[in-house]
Amino acid sequence: MRILQIITLCELGGAQSVVVNLANSLSKDHEVIVAAGEGDGKMWKMLNTNVQKVSVKHLKRSLSLISDVQTGLSLIKLYREYKPDIIHLHSSKIGVLGRLVFPKSKVVYTVHGVDSIRVAYRKYLPIERMLQTRCKAIVGVSSYDVHYLKEEKITYNVCLVYNGILKPVILESNPFNFCSQYKRKILCIARLSPQTNLELFLKVASLLPQYAFIWIGNQHEVVEENLQNVFFMGNIPNAGAYTNYADLFILTSNYEGLPMVILEAMSYGKPVVASNVGGISEIVVNGENGYVVENVAEAFVEKIKYILEHDEVNKSFSEKAIQRFNEDLTVEKMVEGYMEIYKQ
Template sequence: MDLDPARLLLKPRQTGESESSPMLIAHLIHRLDIGGLEKVVADLVNHLPHDRFDHAVISLTEITAFKERLHHPRVTFHALGKQRGQDPAVWWRYWKLLRQLKPDLVHACNLATLEAAIPTRLAGVKRFIHAEHGRDSHDPDGTRRKYLLLRRFLIPWVDGFVPVSRDLHDWMLHTVHIPPEKIHPIVNGVRLPPVPNRSRPGTDPNRPFTIGHVGRQWPIKDPLNLIEAFFQLRRSYPETPLRLILVGDGPERPAIEARIAEYRLADTVHLAGWQNDVTPFWERFDLFVLPSRAEGTPLTILEAMAHALPVVATRVGGVGDLVVDGQTGRLVPRSDPCALADAIGEYLFDPARRAMHGAAGRERVAARFSQERMIAAYLALFLGVSVTKDQEF
């Protein structure tokens, strides 16, 4: 089916709806903060047709300043104050909130919210959609028995499961054993920016080759893998001016700082911290690197490709659906800094390869991973429109 949002808007309103009563979607997440799935929620709130949808964003824990990125005129925010570990009382608070809000459907994201399926039903909400943007950090391969049993037990309570990658789709189908009719693949998408004006190394003798990374500094993201690879590059090419910029923050930062000090990299590694606007960094990078141990469909890779950057990344999760090895970048095994350093090294002295792979990545995003395509797919799902299940990854 054609997923043109304009055409989907022609669908008649459901029984009981009036022109003055938009559909209310409650988006349930663990914490509203900077991150990939949170950006997807923000895109849905901002870009789904405002005359058809109102939104409530419910965080199990807290709401941060990230809420300023959500621009819908009728979006509300609700923090439930969940305590660390088990906090059964949070579901009582959640149930009471739904009784007040009376949403038409709940769109929940990732494992932390899956238990909400039962109180959602008990609150009288007719539809519960659960999206998987990546497996839990304590279960990166999706094989932990207690989580599998929980997912299987809750299948009858969930109307639809959304995997954002082929890896997650196949895992849902063959490992969790979710019925195929309940699985609705929707890949992440990003806005295509203007063609970047990026000065290349060599045009300015004082400009180093700049390797960039954007992401949370968590163990599962393995930023130390990138530090190790960069250290090896410095040893292999001591006369080549190199620079590494890491945008983001998290619990791994002290370990990163310690490794930078140990390897005496302070003059060439810049920790930029959290940034409200990453745009200026994309034009400073010559290459983007993602060193993760596990991923769903990382928006940072799509954003890098949209900015015409070649990408070197670990072959995990849905990364292989995005990066075409040898055409838009390079894929390497996870937790292998030698392989990561070698792949980065392929681009250091080959500007033609960088330009060709960067352009190919941008074209790939435009064709298959646009924000418009993602929004249209969610629009169809939320409206209950029947769409094809074989969306390309």
């Protein structure tokens, strides 16, 4: 098959990780083209050399009549040039434009976190409802997403495929030697945005000064005054591999789909303490491989201390994390799920 994967932004992020993992895996047996719009371009570096890469110059996240019309024309040209058998759209902006332009019989649309539409950008819900029949399948990445898509009257051919990853390549040396004076290292990988709730992360860190709190994924220098035990490392490739050198993974989000960063942490057997949002509770099970909690600093602190101060608990959570990852969250499982949809 000739498969065209399209995403709005070409920077590093959870949805981009899905595209990269899908494209690289599918390219072993199929012809794969990846197209994307604005961003820092770091996603391109993660794709295999046999994946064709196409930059859609006018594709932007923000609304712009001129840019969106130009993008539509570019998509038509792209379709005529490659004549793909499958067109897989990722993220809401290209999900709208792609469904308007491409033949619906070839289109699969993945919603990477229904709350990005249902909560953060609710004013666009009528457009999602109107376009739901302009594709062959709408994919949620968690049961939570599938449930709330249907609650919002988006019911046409909705199905579930959990995200999956390849275990990140191990780094040659410990990247956290700069904070070796701290008893434990707690890692968060996320972009800086209202969604990822930096304020809560800093509050938790302030209550646990004996631990180092490390944030990877900030797109710019954090200029506000921070605590001595908080470190920002920027937006770096292969960030998931850094999880191997942390003692625990934390995510303080206001909303999520099924975060790839948590899958990466589980692949290395790291306990997780995360916000009880989106589909996180489907893979982080309280008392088994971590905890999901309300977005209150004290709730995070209680669970972090319990895991890190009880060696047997920590060991058990680590084993259960790896087991769950191997059973359900590998890239092979994800590809298998999407291939079933593609074949239909």
